[in-house]
Amino acid sequence: MTSSSFSDILQFFFMGLQRGCIYALAAMGFNMIYNATGIINFAQGEFVVLGGLMMVTLTMAVKLPIPLAFLSTTVFVTLVGIAMERFTINPVKHPTVLRLIIITIAVSIIIKGLAMCFWGKNSHFMRHFSSTETLDFYGATILPQTLWIIGILLLIVAGYIYFFNYTMTGKCMRACAINRDAARLAGINDRKMVMLSFALSAGIGAIAGIIITPIIQMDYARGALLGIKGFGAAVLGGLGNSMGAIIAGVFIGILEALAAGYISSHYMDAIALIILMLVLFVRPSGIFGSSEAMRLKEF
Amino acid sequence: MKNRSLLILCALSVLLSLASTTVVSAGEYHVGCIFSITGKASWLGEPERNTAEMIAKKINEAGGINGNKLVLHVEDDQGDNTQAVNAANKLIKKDKVCAIIGPSTSATSMAIIKIVDEAKIPLLSCAGAAVIVEPVAERKWVFKTPQKDSDCVKRIYDHMKSKGLKDIGIITTTTGFGGAGREQLKKIAAEYGINLVADETYDPTATDMTAQLMKIKNAGAQAVVNWSIEPAQSIVPQNMKQLKMTIPLYQSHGFGNLKYVEAAGEAAEGIIFPAGRLLAVDTVPADHPQKKVLADYRDEYEKNNKDKVSTFGGHAYDALNILANALKKVGDDPAKLRDEIEKTEFVGTAGVFKFSATDHCGLDKTAFEMLTVKNGKFVVLGQ
Numbered sequence: 001m002t003s004s005s006f007s008d009i010l011q012f013f014f015m016g017l018q019r020g021c022i023y024a025l026a027a028m029g030f031n032m033i034y035n036a037t038g039i040i041n042f043a044q045g046e047f048v049v050l051g052g053l054m055m056v057t058l059t060m061a062v063k064l065p066i067p068l069a070f071l072s073t074t075v076f077v078t079l080v081g082i083a084m085e086r087f088t089i090n091p092v093k094h095p096t097v098l099r100l101i102i103i104t105i106a107v108s109i110i111i112k113g114l115a116m117c118f119w120g121k122n123s124h125f126m127r128h129f130s131s132t133e134t135l136d137f138y139g140a141t142i143l144p145q146t147l148w149i150i151g152i153l154l155l156i157v158a159g160y161i162y163f164f165n166y167t168m169t170g171k172c173m174r175a176c177a178i179n180r181d182a183a184r185l186a187g188i189n190d191r192k193m194v195m196l197s198f199a200l201s202a203g204i205g206a207i208a209g210i211i212i213t214p215i216i217q218m219d220y221a222r223g224a225l226l227g228i229k230g231f232g233a234a235v236l237g238g239l240g241n242s243m244g245a246i247i248a249g250v251f252i253g254i255l256e257a258l259a260a261g262y263i264s265s266h267y268m269d270a271i272a273l274i275i276l277m278l279v280l281f282v283r284p285s286g287i288f289g290s291s292e293a294m295r296l297k298e299f
Numbered sequence: 300m301k302n303r304s305l306l307i308l309c310a311l312s313v314l315l316s317l318a319s320t321t322v323v324s325a326g327e328y329h330v331g332c333i334f335s336i337t338g339k340a341s342w343l344g345e346p347e348r349n350t351a352e353m354i355a356k357k358i359n360e361a362g363g364i365n366g367n368k369l370v371l372h373v374e375d376d377q378g379d380n381t382q383a384v385n386a387a388n389k390l391i392k393k394d395k396v397c398a399i400i401g402p403s404t405s406a407t408s409m410a411i412i413k414i415v416d417e418a419k420i421p422l423l424s425c426a427g428a429a430v431i432v433e434p435v436a437e438r439k440w441v442f443k444t445p446q447k448d449s450d451c452v453k454r455i456y457d458h459m460k461s462k463g464l465k466d467i468g469i470i471t472t473t474t475g476f477g478g479a480g481r482e483q484l485k486k487i488a489a490e491y492g493i494n495l496v497a498d499e500t501y502d503p504t505a506t507d508m509t510a511q512l513m514k515i516k517n518a519g520a521q522a523v524v525n526w527s528i529e530p531a532q533s534i535v536p537q538n539m540k541q542l543k544m545t546i547p548l549y550q551s552h553g554f555g556n557l558k559y560v561e562a563a564g565e566a567a568e569g570i571i572f573p574a575g576r577l578l579a580v581d582t583v584p585a586d587h588p589q590k591k592v593l594a595d596y597r598d599e600y601e602k603n604n605k606d607k608v609s610t611f612g613g614h615a616y617d618a619l620n621i622l623a624n625a626l627k628k629v630g631d632d633p634a635k636l637r638d639e640i641e642k643t644e645f646v647g648t649a650g651v652f653k654f655s656a657t658d659h660c661g662l663d664k665t666a667f668e669m670l671t672v673k674n675g676k677f678v679v680l681g682q
Contacts, residue, residue: 008513011542015509121341123530125562132565134541143541215537216506217530217562225504260510265501266473268510 007139020253026230045227047205081202244288346612406475468515
């Protein structure tokens with residue numbers, strides 16, 4: 001009995017890890033834009049959906065090989081992110097936080113509508129990256145696709161650390177996040193940094209969509225829930241803190257899976273929202289955020 | 300002054316009421332359709348709408364019904380109960396329809412029963428739950444064309460009995476369709492000596508059912524029954540494969556679309572489910588009474604539409620044809636139509652209908668054929 005209950009826990013852990021990675025990626029996207037502009041981009045979930053749906057079209061209909069489709073999809077969604085910034089965020093005359101947030105909500109509704117027109121209302125599916133034969137691991141099973149998801153998340157994290165610590169552009173973006181006025185005085189083009197943040201966050205969203213679609217399928221309406229879960233992770237990790245977001249995302253995923261297994265699968269989706277509310281009530285700066293820094297922020 | 304404005308008001312209201320009665324001009328039969336064309340149940344509503352419009356066009360091109368043009372008023376309820384109620388009210392009060400076809404889902408059908416009952420307008424629902432037409436005493440104006448979910452359960456249990464499967468786990472979605480299926484699965488189990496060792500549910504938007512399936516696995520079930528709407532039909536088999544569960548998976552007639560087989564890939568092989576014969580037309584014997592109807596409808600649907608034929612469009616085919624036959628015989632008086640439908644015998648896509656005063660579905664469990672998935676295709680299951 002004990003061995004079977006151990007393998008059960010392990011199974012739920014894998015299940016949670018798989019979804020947690022996606023929340024972590026969504027949360028990273030939120031943070032990137034938050035750091036550059038101080039706003040929450042409510043179209044983040046739509047980037048994930050667009051990534052998933054585009055990947056389905058390119059692999060299942062156009063029959064591109066997976067690496068090529070992966071690349072084209074990421075580029076496509078990145079361009080959508082850039083277009084979003086150029087046409088809806090950049091031209092705003094008096095950019096206040098509230099105004100920009102409302103714009104992102106509008107954009108999310110537009111993207112959702114367009115996705116519905118292009119891809120229809122059905123759920124779309126695609127093949128796994130490699131085999132669908134599950135691997136045994138101490139009595140629990142894990143899909144090769146889950147290993148892909150974990151691997152790609154780790155790669156992105158490594159790329160993220162490198163980019164923000166060792167490249168000039170990354171350092172400029174960080175400078176803008178810390179103090180935009182000072183960064184501008186130092187000669188950094190802050191508007192360009194905003195655009196770049198949208199591009200990166202759209203790209204990361206697209207990758208999240210691409211890697212999860214083989215397991216959960218994708219339809220046009222998934223964005224809102226994915227977005228909220230990612231937002232929950234971002235808040236729990238401390239808004240703006242991407243490493244915190246990754247840990248928080250995986251944590252929420254695992255907690256959800258355990259709740260589904262041991263409490264009720266019915267209230268699984270409520271877990272992220274309950275955590276989100278608790279954090280906002282008790283410690284609005286998040287677990288990994290600093291309350292000092294929080295006080296200086298506008299939102 | 301006040302009197303005059305009152306007078307004008309009276310005159311206007313008389314004019315308005317005249318205007319609204321003249322909307323229904325002679326030489327036209329107005330029929331209402333409520334389908335879930337958009338929203339979560341669009342996989343039902345879309346083929347139904349396509350089918351209804353296809354048949355109406357065909358009837359009108361052939362000169363209408365006794366020279367009267369068949370006018371369809373198609374409303375989209377988006378799978379939402381409130382929208383369905385609004386649509387029913389609009390069809391009855393504004394469009395003055397003589398009968399309504401649809402709605403697509405069990406929940407939306409239940410929502411408008413009271414309205415058609417009060418307005419005394421016959422309703423031909425395209426949804427599966429048996430409660431839509433039972434008890435018949437309270438469903439004077441309501442008929443339905445899909446096979447009953449209770450008969451679907453009976454066929455599944457029949458098959459399990461023949462294979463000696465006793466302890467089973469059920470997993471159902473929390474929609475009207477899934478909820479009604481769960482009730483029937485629980486109600487009929489004892490009759491067949493089936494023991495439910497696990498009873499799991501999931502949200503219609505859920506994308507991962509491994510937690511529920513693990514509970515079923517740990518409860519020692521010999522088989523699983525999944526009762527769901529898209530996309531769970533194809534996720535449950537994948538999750539089972541992931542957990543290396545090798546016990547047989549039975550699904551409801553909601554699995555009746557090849558798209559779900561494609562989506563589930565290899566994991567779909569061997570799934571057993573009851574469905575109308577439409578899905579396996581080619582394997583239906585040539586002398587079967589439904590053979591011609593099925594083949595004709597499939598060919599016509601696939602010629603006019605891009606997607607593959609599904610049983611759901613077939614339900615609209617049956618409903619509209621039954622109504623058209625009744626209109627041909629008695630005209631568009633709702634009460635006469637109701638009485639005529641109640642006497643109808645009709646060979647349709649879902650089965651051979653025999654409506655009566657005690658049966659407003661007209662089909663029994665023989666309308667279902669047990670199908671299975673073999674090499675990515677539906678085939679009739681050999682006993």
